[in-house]
Amino acid sequence: MHYDERLDGPLPDVDKTALLDRLRRDLPDLHLLHRREDLTPYECDGLAAYRTVPMLVALPDTLEQVQGLMRIASDEGVPVVARGAGTGLSGGAMPLEKGILLVMARFNRIVEIDPQAGTARVQPGVRNLAISQAAAPYGLYYAPDPSSQIACSIGGNVAENAGGVHCLKYGLTVHNLLKLDIVTVDGECLTLGSDALDTPGFDLMALFTGSEGMLGIVTEITVKLLPAPPCAKVLLASFDNVEKAGQAVADIIAAGVIPGGLEMMDNLALCAAEDFAHAGYPRDAAAILLCELDGVESDVDEDCQRVRAVMENAGATEVRQARDDAERQRFWAGRKAAFPAVGRISPDYYCMDGTIPKRELPKVLAGIEALSREYHLRVANVFHAGDGNMHPLILFDANDSDQLHRAEALGGRILELCVAVGGSITGEHGVGREKINQMCSQFDADEITCFHAVKAAFDPQRLLNPGKNIPTLNRCAEFGTMHIHRGELPFPDLERF
């Protein structure tokens, strides 16, 4: 998990004292942390099992400081890892022992809300939910709503292309952006996208979205705001087997309905959520579906009837519609608290983030169950069912090192299963450090080489977040060998060592 210079590439040795002196001299107002006790709080992001104390932490307040810091870092050859709120679940903001951690938390201003254009211009450290709160007086909101929205930063959302429970209908982060201001690795400012709906040249804004802090530092973001839907209703359907629930999901979509949210939980997850949040879930169900329909009331009522009929046809044992907004909130509270709820029934849990074509759901769930038995660890399944994004939660005890290893191995197997059925190792949490090895099972050596070419166009010295997102070919040769990629052995031409 730590940066491994043998596999991830050499990092320059930097004299910390000299670097600190130069930063203080050239950027006297830049807030820096350098003492061990001040650095420790930054040693990990939301993936707490992966920890490294950074060499230095910088907390800039101004664009000029970010530019100045990047110029010095480029000049001295020091790696820089950006950090937003540190809620990432893939170790993307995990620091480097030989690097600077650039914390964007002080960039926390909502610069402008333009209700006419339906846009908000914000700094990257602004919390996701704060944008919707600031837009609410105008009847507007920012659609992508990761479950971490009270804490995560919009800069981190851009870097991860974050999703949420409403993405099937309202899109991911990339679909809700207009413009990004970037500071490049050598301190230059670029604007990608524009206030208009399209912009001349290549779509570098799309390329930067989800690039995990590897191509540049995001310093300002213009997001789209949508009118808040006047009405939302939610149906809760119970099923006595998971396959039927999966079928219901496919049938809802096939009936021409795009729900605002469509979530599934299996028995272990829903019981944990029920004990924790008292949402009113049926503890005896093998799986439940939560289906939210939003829009104009008459349309919502039309769709509620349609969806209810589909669910009943698919074999739901019970379909309940939340009677009022309080009950609707309760139904969602259970789902939104699923992670902490599972956290209560096990000392630790490991959250996976694979995506699959929805038709493969029964097969993949059966596969996960078999793997769970093989590794002797329980797995609770929470699932953004509408868009095929699974969050299997592996229950384990980190104090037992054997369990930790089994949990990691089981997680890797689950992701490979997702790739095998045509899916992806990550739907929204990113590759980061965590899934760096699994990248070798999703992409072949030529594809990975192409990713390195993209990186080199923006960061030829590979100073931005090295060791994350895209593995080196050496790493793949060492960790990718066991996996058959699209029927071929990966990296057949690469020298083994």
Add this chain to the structure above:
Amino acid sequence: MGDQSEALLERVRAARAERRPLCPRGTGGKFHLGRPVDGEILDTLEHSGVVHYDPSELVVTARAGTLVSELIATLAEQDQMLPFEPPLFGGDASVGGMVASGLAGPRRPWAGSVRDFVLGTRVITGEGQHLRFGGEVMKNVAGYDLSRLMAGSFGCLGLITEVSFKVLPRPRASRSLQLRLTGEQARERVLDWRRRGLPLSAACHGGGLLRIRLEGNQGSVHAAVAEIGGEPLEDNHYWDKLRDHRLPFFDGAKPLWRLSLPPAAPVLELPGTQLSDWGGAQRWLKSDADTATLRQLAASAGGSATRFGGEEAEDAPFHPLPAALLRYHQTLKARLDPERIFNPGRLYADL
């Protein structure tokens, strides 16, 4: 019909070995857009066919040479659609050309752009390799998003061989209206309807008429029609004609310009006749004003101006990029297409 990717790969490899520029071509429908390229035409139409379509996944995958009309017909059988309404200028387009040009029709401000619906691509790169990015799933953040980067790249970053799209159900109800309004009145009404979430899916103002389309379920569309008033739109094919530049507005010898502007940009006094689509965010202009004037007008309103065809050649049809941004375009092109075989100079002279 069928998988011709091996043959395409051979062509690219040969061109690469000899550093011969290639000009990917679909139907030829968009040759009026972009700079002329001195290169060998690489015809993609043989590499065609829908590879995979599962309506309940909302995903379709098609080879680059597939005709867009055929793809649309396949989706329509299942009551689904490409929400961005791609133009079919010359009567048809190829899937590869549709993605490479990134052009979208009247529904774009409400539904999203071409790139918004791209989930995955297969691409032959300038290194002569056939690679796959993204996939057939709705969410996928593994690796850099090269699939969406391909949208609007005009074939300058590689040959697209296959694309997976997110598709959507067709709306159950659709009604089009026209209202007699000035440009300023139209602008205010559209902004107000948008803010209140009325189910607009097109809005175009020109010649003193605002034409709008409402789409959704029966209830919301009926309610909106009642609220907005106006009269039914006379021309049943108006939106298709607008999309494909078949309205009388587009006739005549004067050059056609496209101004892409922020959604709430003010009504502009422009030299020439204009048609204001996308609720004002896309303004078509027939004008013989000089390039610099139009570029300046568009830029000061926060947007850009692109020249579409016209009689005489235009050396810089696309709005110029700021110097630093152009440099990064060049670096990226050099990394992905080091021998400069794909459409060199089509977007910009030095790209």
